[in-house]
Amino acid sequence: xxxxxxxxxxxxxxxxxxxxxxxxxxxxxxxxxxxxxxxxxxxxxxxxxxxxxxxxxxxxxxxxxxxxxxxxxxxxxxxxxxxxxxxxxxxxxxxxxxxxxxxxxxxxxxxxxxxxxxxxxxxxxxxxxxxxxxxxxxxxxxxxxxxxxxxxxxxxxxxxxxxxxxxxxxxxxxxxxxxxxxxxxxxxxxxxxxxxxxxxxxxxxxxxxxxxxxxxxxxxxxxxxxxxxxxxxxxxxxxxxxxxxxxxxxxxxxxxxxxxxxxxxxxxxxxxxxxxxxxxxxxxxxxxxxxxxxxxxxxxxxxxxxxxxxxxxxxxxxxxxxxxxxxxxxxxxxxxxxxxxxxxxxxxxxxxxxxxxxxxxxxxxxxxxxxxxxxxxxxxxxxxxxxxxxxxxxxxxxxxxxxxxxxxxxxxxxxxxxxxxxxxxxxxxxxxxxxxxxxxxxxxxxxxxxxxxxxxxxxxxxxxxxxxxxxxxxxxxxxxxxxxxxxxxxxxxxxxxxxxxxxxxxxxxxxxxxxxxxxxxxxxxxxxxxxxxxx
Amino acid sequence: xxxxxxxxxxxxxxxxxxxxxxxxxxxxxxxxxxxxxxxxxxxxxxxxxxxxxxxxxxxxxxxxxxxxxxxxxxxxxxxxxx
Numbered sequence: 001x002x003x004x005x006x007x008x009x010x011x012x013x014x015x016x017x018x019x020x021x022x023x024x025x026x027x028x029x030x031x032x033x034x035x036x037x038x039x040x041x042x043x044x045x046x047x048x049x050x051x052x053x054x055x056x057x058x059x060x061x062x063x064x065x066x067x068x069x070x071x072x073x074x075x076x077x078x079x080x081x082x083x084x085x086x087x088x089x090x091x092x093x094x095x096x097x098x099x100x101x102x103x104x105x106x107x108x109x110x111x112x113x114x115x116x117x118x119x120x121x122x123x124x125x126x127x128x129x130x131x132x133x134x135x136x137x138x139x140x141x142x143x144x145x146x147x148x149x150x151x152x153x154x155x156x157x158x159x160x161x162x163x164x165x166x167x168x169x170x171x172x173x174x175x176x177x178x179x180x181x182x183x184x185x186x187x188x189x190x191x192x193x194x195x196x197x198x199x200x201x202x203x204x205x206x207x208x209x210x211x212x213x214x215x216x217x218x219x220x221x222x223x224x225x226x227x228x229x230x231x232x233x234x235x236x237x238x239x240x241x242x243x244x245x246x247x248x249x250x251x252x253x254x255x256x257x258x259x260x261x262x263x264x265x266x267x268x269x270x271x272x273x274x275x276x277x278x279x280x281x282x283x284x285x286x287x288x289x290x291x292x293x294x295x296x297x298x299x300x301x302x303x304x305x306x307x308x309x310x311x312x313x314x315x316x317x318x319x320x321x322x323x324x325x326x327x328x329x330x331x332x333x334x335x336x337x338x339x340x341x342x343x344x345x346x347x348x349x350x351x352x353x354x355x356x357x358x359x360x361x362x363x364x365x366x367x368x369x370x371x372x373x374x375x376x377x378x379x380x381x382x383x384x385x386x387x388x389x390x391x392x393x394x395x396x397x398x399x400x401x402x403x404x405x406x407x408x409x410x411x412x413x414x415x416x417x418x419x420x421x422x423x424x425x426x427x428x429x430x431x432x433x434x435x436x437x438x439x440x441x442x443x444x445x446x447x448x449x450x451x452x453x454x455x456x457x458x459x460x461x462x463x464x465x466x467x468x469x470x471x472x473x474x475x476x477x478x479x480x481x482x483x484x485x486x487x488x489x490x491x492x493x494x495x496x497x498x499x500x501x502x503x504x505x506x507x508x509x510x511x512x513x514x515x516x517x518x519x520x521x522x523x524x525x526x527x528x529x530x531x532x533x534x535x
Numbered sequence: 536x537x538x539x540x541x542x543x544x545x546x547x548x549x550x551x552x553x554x555x556x557x558x559x560x561x562x563x564x565x566x567x568x569x570x571x572x573x574x575x576x577x578x579x580x581x582x583x584x585x586x587x588x589x590x591x592x593x594x595x596x597x598x599x600x601x602x603x604x605x606x607x608x609x610x611x612x613x614x615x616x617x
Binding site: 245246247249250252253272275276277278280283480508509 | 568569571573574577578579580582583592593594595598599600603
């Protein structure tokens with residue numbers, strides 16, 4: 001057999017040969033072996049390939065959510081030699097339609113979740129789509145209603161073919177993911193096969209993944225961290241355990257019932273679990289690794305999680321989609337780490353193997369050691385840029401003066417570390433606002449709010465908004481009850497006047513965005529709706 | 536607090552937080568999670584509410600899909616035995 005160039009499907013196909021009968025996917029009461037999941041994916045792939053138009057972009061859409069079809073569809077895209085493009089049935093249909101149109105993908109696999117929204121998405125989505133609904137026997141009504149598209153159902157599925165053999169360009173798109181752009185227009189991040197295989201290699205080695213591991217899947221497919229769970233698990237014959245809706249509500253039970261060994265979530269999930277008393281000491285002895293990514297990780301979360309998962313190594317991962325899932329990491333050490341943390345937030349550590357860091361000022365000149373600047377990174381995980389968007393690609397993927405290669409501007413602020421010291425995340429560049437002309441880092445106010453209120457999460461918003469920034473600050477605390485006036489007095493005593501919160505509000509329930517992160521825009525919207533309160 | 540009163544308060548809380556309007560058939564056996572009436576954030580708030588109502592922490596081991604199936608299961612998990 002000829003060795004193939006590595007691509008995102010290679011790991012799954014190798015595990016299919018080595019561990020055909022081991023579980024690849026567990027979802028609700030269904031467990032699929034590598035052989036069974038491959039058969040499902042292969043049928044979808046050969047069916048689409050038979051019916052697809054000759055000239056289509058090498059992208060297969062996946063309009064599905066937490067179903068066997070969703071994962072089979074991801075693999076089917078890869079088996080066709082395509083990249084996959086996830087669409088989320090829980091997103092507003094306007095957003096999904098816009099992503100579908102912008103991706104220009106012609107073949108889409110749709111599960112029952114997606115099917116319920118299909119009519120709304122298709123209205124105004126152009127012509128000539130090939131839609132495969134493998135969970136639906138009869139698609140004649142759809143076909144009659146939408147003559148401009150072609151529909152295939154369960155009856156049209158072809159038999160599974162042999163594992164794909166066609167060569168794949170390692171520089172081709174493995175997945176196309178839309179992230180929210182500051183202008184409101186989502187950006188499609190192209191992630192190449194060679195980006196992800198480099199990432200996966202680093203991960204399986206670091207975590208010594210084996211066929212006995214069981215991975216959580218707290219992330220939806222539209223959040224790129226989901227790719228870690230899938231492809232790191234499948235690289236070594238491990239099992240991906242996708243929680244059902246009710247399992248997602250009770251993560252503690254899900255970890256225990258599914259025998260999770262490698263946990264990966266946003267820190268907010270851990271905060272929720274703490275509030276549900278799900279982080280009692282010794283509760284999760286089976287966890288080998290607990291990984292967090294996607295938001296600033298509070299030190300307090302590490303303490304409680306570390307006690308609840310006594311046999312687990314805890315790591316903080318950091319990375320934008322544009323640098324392939326995660327590009328720096330930090331291992332928590334209960335003795336050393338609190339001293340290395342800043343503003344109550346765990347460091348983001350050091351670059352992944354092969355990745356390089358630059359901390360720069362506004363002109364992209366490197367700042368001195370110990371100084372704060374924007375984090376730029378490059379290396380094998382640097383993605384090719386935004387899909388069909390050279391303007392925004394050029395703005396974010398830059399060649400700093402005096403450097404011969406392209407770096408991605410993360411928009412995140414860090415301190416340039418001394419040798420041997422970890423990188424520390426200090427907030428978004430755009431969380432740095434001007435208040436009455438002073439440059440203010442909202443993260444600094446948030447850290448003091450957290451300390452003085454004794455809460456895990458606090459958010460500071462510049463308010464009211466002015467042309468040059470904001471006139472003042474409103475603080476939000478994640479708690480139901482607190483003496484806000486007393487807290488405000490203590491906070492004020494530690495900050496210069498222009499950083500004083502004019503008001504502190506309590507939030508029992510944080511508004512979260514589609515990826516489970518705190519939605520600052522929604523918080524600001526609550527301020528613009530309410531009449532401004534005095535003080 | 537009487538059993539009927541507790542059940543009434545649980546029902547009111549669910550009605551107030553439900554993601555979709557409750558139908559006239561909503562009763563003590565209506566599956567609240569299965570219908571997607573409550574989200575994961577609601578569960579956190581709901582647990583705090585239940586703790587207030589019973590005047591003490593609930594056991595984390597009781598916080599699972601079985602207890603949160605409907606008002607009957609909620610009542611028996613958190614209020615019937617004390």
